Amino acid sequence: YVLSLCSGLDFVVLFAAGFCSTLSSDCTYYGLLEHLNLTASNTGLEMIRPVKNWTTTTQVNLEMVLYGILGVDEKSQTVTTHIWVTKHWTNEFLRWNQSDFCGIDEVSVPKAKLWIPEIAIYATLDVIASDDSSIHEDPWVIVHPDGSMFTFLRQRLTFTCRFNLYKFPFDSQRCNITFISMDSSVSSLVLGSAINDSVLMVTSTQFMITQGEWGLKDIELVSGNITNGWRYHSTLSYTVTLDRKPFLYVINFIIPLVYLLFLDLASFSISVDSGEKFGFKVTVLLSISVLLLILKDILPSTEVDLPVIANLCVAVFTLVWLSVLESMLVSFLLNL
Numbered sequence: 001y002v003l004s005l006c007s008g009l010d011f012v013v014l015f016a017a018g019f020c021s022t023l024s025s026d027c028t029y030y031g032l033l034e035h036l037n038l039t040a041s042n043t044g045l046e047m048i049r050p051v052k053n054w055t056t057t058t059q060v061n062l063e064m065v066l067y068g069i070l071g072v073d074e075k076s077q078t079v080t081t082h083i084w085v086t087k088h089w090t091n092e093f094l095r096w097n098q099s100d101f102c103g104i105d106e107v108s109v110p111k112a113k114l115w116i117p118e119i120a121i122y123a124t125l126d127v128i129a130s131d132d133s134s135i136h137e138d139p140w141v142i143v144h145p146d147g148s149m150f151t152f153l154r155q156r157l158t159f160t161c162r163f164n165l166y167k168f169p170f171d172s173q174r175c176n177i178t179f180i181s182m183d184s185s186v187s188s189l190v191l192g193s194a195i196n197d198s199v200l201m202v203t204s205t206q207f208m209i210t211q212g213e214w215g216l217k218d219i220e221l222v223s224g225n226i227t228n229g230w231r232y233h234s235t236l237s238y239t240v241t242l243d244r245k246p247f248l249y250v251i252n253f254i255i256p257l258v259y260l261l262f263l264d265l266a267s268f269s270i271s272v273d274s275g276e277k278f279g280f281k282v283t284v285l286l287s288i289s290v291l292l293l294i295l296k297d298i299l300p301s302t303e304v305d306l307p308v309i310a311n312l313c314v315a316v317f318t319l320v321w322l323s324v325l326e327s328m329l330v331s332f333l334l335n336l
Contacts, residue, residue, distance in 0.1 A: 027102035035101075036094050036143075038113055049188065050091035050115055050147075057187065060117045061088040062179055063194040064238055067207040069214050070156070072173070072242070075300050079161050079175055079242075082209070085153040088194050089117055095147045108140040111151065116141070117189060121157065122178040122226075122235070165299055168307040169249035172217060178237040186225050191236040193221050200238075213248075217241040254309070257291055257316055260284050264320045272331055281324045288317045 026032065033039050049058055068082030091114065098105060138152040161175035181189045195203070201219045208216060220239040225232045264284045270277040292313050299307060 029107055032096060032101050032104055032107055035096055038109060045093065045114055048115060050093050052092050058089055058189045059192055060189060061192045061194040062236055065207055066204040066216065066240065068210045069212060070210060072214055074163055074165060074298060077160055077163055078158055080158045083155055083157050086150055087117060087119065088148065088150045090147045091149055092147055094143050096145050098145050105145060107143050109143055111139055111141055114141055117181065118183045119179050120182045122180045165307050166305045168299065168309055169244055169246040171244055173242045175240050176237050177240060178235055180226060180235045181233050186232045186234045189234060191234045192223065193236065197221050213245055214242045215245060217243045253291065257313065260287050261316050264323050272334060278327050278331060281327055285320045285324055288320055292317065
């Protein structure tokens with residue numbers, strides 16, 4: 001009887017404690033923002049890097065998903081893509097106990113109230129700087145109870161890339177998209193990746209909307225530093241490998257070129273006396289000249305590595321030109 005009485009008293013005490021705890025907890029987002037000192041302007045949270053010890057390095061992890069290849073310009077050596085970038089970092093001053101706020105596990109805060117790492121993209125071309133629709137930046141930051149936070153950025157990006165067109169149209173291009181911390185040195189801010197290469201490749205492949213002439217082959221991550229002459233900045237590079245789809249070039253360019261070469265060889269069976277041989281060869285020569293003009297509009301002017309297909313066009317053009325000279329010489333000798 002004494003044991004049962006004690007058990008009953010314990011139950012009453014526990015029930016009262018739980019009831020009081022429920023009354024003391026705040027279930028509103030406003031109460032949480034008051035606890036984090038975010039209901040009014042807080043200059044410290046807006047301007048200062050959120051670390052309690054200034055020697056602590058802030059780790060900013062990036063996650064870039066490539067979900068569109070809009071175009072590749074061989075002439076200007078540029079690539080236009082759609083990217084989705086997520087930035088992750090930790091604010092040591094914004095932490096709370098979930099049990100004190102009815103289990104709230106995240107809260108959205110305007111960017112204007114917090115310090116945001118300034119991350120730029122190195123070696124980009126702002127082709128459409130006057131078009132505000134090229135960059136869609138989320139005005140909110142998602143904050144978690146442990147101080148971790150993240151924000152999103154969607155952008156139409158045009159960046160430079162050094163092309164190697166020697167194997168055109170069976171070529172693959174490796175281009176770098178480099179993120180750099182412009183305002184912070186490597187001792188205060190370090191860039192890293194939120195996911196590894198394989199997961200990033202699978203995610204980009206799943207979310208890829210447009211590819212067009214090019215297909216995504218691989219994405220590699222490389223971390224490093226870059227100096228501006230007096231201090232080092234942290235960088236994170238995404239090496240994107242693109243494969244060209246050559247089927248259309250084979251149908252519209254290579255096969256007609258081979259056909260014209262065989263037609264020129266077949267023209268040797270035409271009799272010189274008919275008077276059609278010379279005109280036929282000149283027509284074939286002009287057709288190859290049209291293909292050379294088309295190739296000139298596609299490929300950039302370069303003297304280093306002439307593409308194989310350009311060498312093929314020059315060789316076929318030379319053979320047909322020599323064939324025309326041969327026809328002229330035979331016609332002259334016969335008339336003589």
